[in-house]
Amino acid sequence: MALYMDIHRNVGDSKREQIDEAHKKDLAVQGKYGVDITDYWHSEKDGAVFCLAEAPSKEAFGAVHREAHGLEADEIFEVTQGSK
Amino acid sequence: MALYMDIHRNVGDSKREQIDEAHKKDLAVQGKYGVDITDYWHSEKDGAVFCLAEAPSKEAFGAVHREAHGLEADEIFEVTQGSK
Numbered sequence: 001m002a003l004y005m006d007i008h009r010n011v012g013d014s015k016r017e018q019i020d021e022a023h024k025k026d027l028a029v030q031g032k033y034g035v036d037i038t039d040y041w042h043s044e045k046d047g048a049v050f051c052l053a054e055a056p057s058k059e060a061f062g063a064v065h066r067e068a069h070g071l072e073a074d075e076i077f078e079v080t081q082g083s084k
Numbered sequence: 085m086a087l088y089m090d091i092h093r094n095v096g097d098s099k100r101e102q103i104d105e106a107h108k109k110d111l112a113v114q115g116k117y118g119v120d121i122t123d124y125w126h127s128e129k130d131g132a133v134f135c136l137a138e139a140p141s142k143e144a145f146g147a148v149h150r151e152a153h154g155l156e157a158d159e160i161f162e163v164t165q166g167s168k
Contacts, residue, residue: 005125007091016164019166020167039165039166041087041161042164042166043089043161044164045161046162048161050089077125077132077134078127079125079126080100080125080126080128081124082123083104
């Protein structure tokens with residue numbers, strides 16, 4: 001398992017409720033791919049969403065969004081968490 | 085105060101230790117600008133860093149990085165935290 005941060009830039013003028021709805025769909029699908037989305041952040045001003053997830057691979061993380069609602073990330077970064 | 089996520093794309097092949105060092109410099113400066121950097125993530129593979137912070141403004145957040153080490157973000161997004 002590794003940690004990934006993705007960026008969705010084209011969520012347009014989606015409202016918070018729509019993003020939350022899409023996130024619920026992710027949660028319903030993620031188990032199938034061994035993915036655990038632990039956090040997300042929505043920028044309503046800039047029409048962007050960031051998702052942080054533990055996943056077995058970049059592809060598995062991408063597959064969750066693709067299957068759940070089709071709103072795929074523009075980029076996925078493999079990351080390590082900073083020190084506290 | 086608002087929540088911001090920024091992206092630094094040009095950290096090149098910096099190693100984790102260098103990113104941690106830069107983060108310590110941020111922590112030493114942030115109080116002056118009323119900023120609280122709560123998390124960061126480093127992608128060594130992709131040469132990128134994400135920082136999450138509570139700040140009074142986008143400009144204040146940017147000022148912390150500028151003064152601390154000069155490694156400014158490429159983009160700063162005002163975000164809201166997703167539901168748990």
